[in-house]
Amino acid sequence: MIIVTGAAGFIGSNIVAALNARGRTDILLVDDMSDGRKCLNLADLDFADYLEYDDLLARVEKGDDLGAIDAVFHQGACSDTTEWDGRYVMDRNYRYSKSLHDWCVARGVPFIYASSASVYGMGPDFVETRAAERPLNMYAFSKFAFDQYVRAQAPTVNSQVAGLRYFNVYGPREQHKGKMASVAWHFSGQIERDGECRLFEGSDGYGAGEQRRDFIYVGDCAAVNLWLLDNPRVSGIFNCGTGRSQTFNDVADAVIDWHGRGDKHYIAFPESLVGRYQSYTEADMGALRAAGYDRAFCSVAEGVTRYLDWMHATPAAG
Numbered sequence: 001m002i003i004v005t006g007a008a009g010f011i012g013s014n015i016v017a018a019l020n021a022r023g024r025t026d027i028l029l030v031d032d033m034s035d036g037r038k039c040l041n042l043a044d045l046d047f048a049d050y051l052e053y054d055d056l057l058a059r060v061e062k063g064d065d066l067g068a069i070d071a072v073f074h075q076g077a078c079s080d081t082t083e084w085d086g087r088y089v090m091d092r093n094y095r096y097s098k099s100l101h102d103w104c105v106a107r108g109v110p111f112i113y114a115s116s117a118s119v120y121g122m123g124p125d126f127v128e129t130r131a132a133e134r135p136l137n138m139y140a141f142s143k144f145a146f147d148q149y150v151r152a153q154a155p156t157v158n159s160q161v162a163g164l165r166y167f168n169v170y171g172p173r174e175q176h177k178g179k180m181a182s183v184a185w186h187f188s189g190q191i192e193r194d195g196e197c198r199l200f201e202g203s204d205g206y207g208a209g210e211q212r213r214d215f216i217y218v219g220d221c222a223a224v225n226l227w228l229l230d231n232p233r234v235s236g237i238f239n240c241g242t243g244r245s246q247t248f249n250d251v252a253d254a255v256i257d258w259h260g261r262g263d264k265h266y267i268a269f270p271e272s273l274v275g276r277y278q279s280y281t282e283a284d285m286g287a288l289r290a291a292g293y294d295r296a297f298c299s300v301a302e303g304v305t306r307y308l309d310w311m312h313a314t315p316a317a318g
Contacts, residue, residue, distance in 0.1 A: 001048065001069050005030040005056065005100070006076030008038035010174040011114065011166065011221055015073050016045050017173075018222040028066075030056045031076060041173045057096055060103045071160075071229050072104050074113040080180065081118065081139045093142035098149055101161065105153070110160035112228050115237060117167045117214075117281060119144040126214075127284035128165070128237050136276065147237055160232045164224060167241035167283050171218030171303065172310045183248060184215075184304050187255040188311065191262040197252040201266045204279035208266040209249035211279040214241035217303030220295075227293055234291045241283025242297035254304035 002019060006012035007029035016027060025046040031038065032053040051059075053076055059066065078092040097113060104111040117126065118140035125132040135141040150161055170182030177185075187197040199209040206212070224240050249264065256262040269277075298306070 001026050003028045003072045005074045007031050008041050012075035013041035013173045014218045014222045037176045060099050069109045071110040086138050089138040089142050094145050097146045105157050108159040110232050112162045115163040115165045116143040117165045161235050162228045163237040164240040167214040171307045191259045196263045196265045199248050200269045203269045210247050212245035214245050214281050214283045216241050217298040220297045238288040239283040243285035245282035246300045250300045254301045258308045
């Protein structure tokens, strides 16, 4: 059995889909279904059982035996970067992760979890070192705090513990995220409704739409997770990006090219984001490559094409 928390979410459901593609259906899905719209991410997937997020925590903290577990993919979290209730975020992201980590370590179960590139704050360095880490909101701090815990425990841990710092992920099964969905999702909707993509004007020395991010296709994120499953001797905290920043204009151009119509419209940069906006991110992929991962990552043009092909073949994805 494989456990996937956050299984109805964006990256979690793509991990389940990737496991299904391998013929694995012995999967225990774990999520919080307060937002029932997320069930659409699971409607075409195969699994063995489902458990509510809080129910798993209760069983783990009691030390229950859940049977033979091959691995835990821990993707579930409060991912709203605008949530400032620190007690809630730390309970949901830090305490939960610690409890599940300790349960896995005590049983020798591989534990592969979602960290975040948000721990780097404004950068300018995006490498897995303490000096580069400066979280700017509660979500980022909760991820940073758990990474710190993992580092402190590592010398006494004999089983796999691997964290992935996801950069700007886009792709299938994110439609439930609303305002937190990727710019690729938003741009496609804007083209369909209004015939134009809306991008920010210049900021931080970058021209209009020329702010740069490391955009990674969600299928590549799932592939890295499954590679870790196949390589249980690999432990550590790793960036999960492409290693190549691209502009928001690149994303808009890829969306416009796919639709065969549309323009770009630049809007004033919001005052509320001045000093709080990442105008540049680019993952240093040296650690993951050194660990042995050698698969290529999609460019924005490749990933957006795959994404929009999927979106328009899947009625519930709009």
